[in-house]
Amino acid sequence: MEHYVGLDVSLKQTSICVVNQAGSIVREGVVDSDPEAIAAFVRSKAPGAVRIGLETGPTATWLWTELKQLGLPVICIDARHAKAVLKMQINKSDRNDAAGIARIMQTGWFKEVRVKDLDSHSVRALLASRASRSSVISRTRSADCSRTSVS
Numbered sequence: 001m002e003h004y005v006g007l008d009v010s011l012k013q014t015s016i017c018v019v020n021q022a023g024s025i026v027r028e029g030v031v032d033s034d035p036e037a038i039a040a041f042v043r044s045k046a047p048g049a050v051r052i053g054l055e056t057g058p059t060a061t062w063l064w065t066e067l068k069q070l071g072l073p074v075i076c077i078d079a080r081h082a083k084a085v086l087k088m089q090i091n092k093s094d095r096n097d098a099a100g101i102a103r104i105m106q107t108g109w110f111k112e113v114r115v116k117d118l119d120s121h122s123v124r125a126l127l128a129s130r131a132s133r134s135s136v137i138s139r140t141r142s143a144d145c146s147r148t149s150v151s
Contacts, residue, residue: 002048003018003020003047004020004050004051004052004102004103004106005049005053006019006053006054006097006098006101006102006103006104006105007038007053007063007098008055008094008098008101009054009057011033012033013031013032014032014033015094015097015098016029016042016045016098017095017098017102018042018102019106020106021106023103025099027045028095028098029045033059033063035063035066035067038067039072049073050105051073051075052072052073053077053104053105054075054076055077055079055082056076056077056078057079061115065117076112076115077101077104077112081110081111082100082104085104085109
């Protein structure tokens with residue numbers, strides 16, 4: 001049987017909801033926001049998972065990468081698009097958001113976000129720090145030049 005999984009991720013805990021092909025909730029739970037714990041829950045409660053969805057956010061790159069390495073069919077969706085769907089719910093909670101994301105996975109009405117690998121993030125951080133350092137050096141040089149021209 002096909003299952004679709006929604007993850008509502010926070011720093012400490014992740015709410016998980018599993019729905020079937022008809023969109024009915026099969027399982028729900030809360031686990032630590034650790035890829036191994038999430039993978040264990042999904043493998044035990046939704047062995048036929050077709051899609052596992054999570055929203056973009058601060059931990060999305062790390063979690064997406066780790067879950068992919070564990071062999072799970074994880075998809076990262078744009079948080080703004082998910083918000084448009086999730087705001088239609090009457091009760092806003094992590095549990096309901098996970099159910100909403102699972103149903104988004106089940107219907108296929110989502111825009112997948114391309115997640116850059118961790119190496120790309122490292123290169124970007126390196127370039128940003130280099131640009132910041134160059135900016136500081138440039139300001140220091142211009143301040144030195146203005147001091148010498150005044151004297």
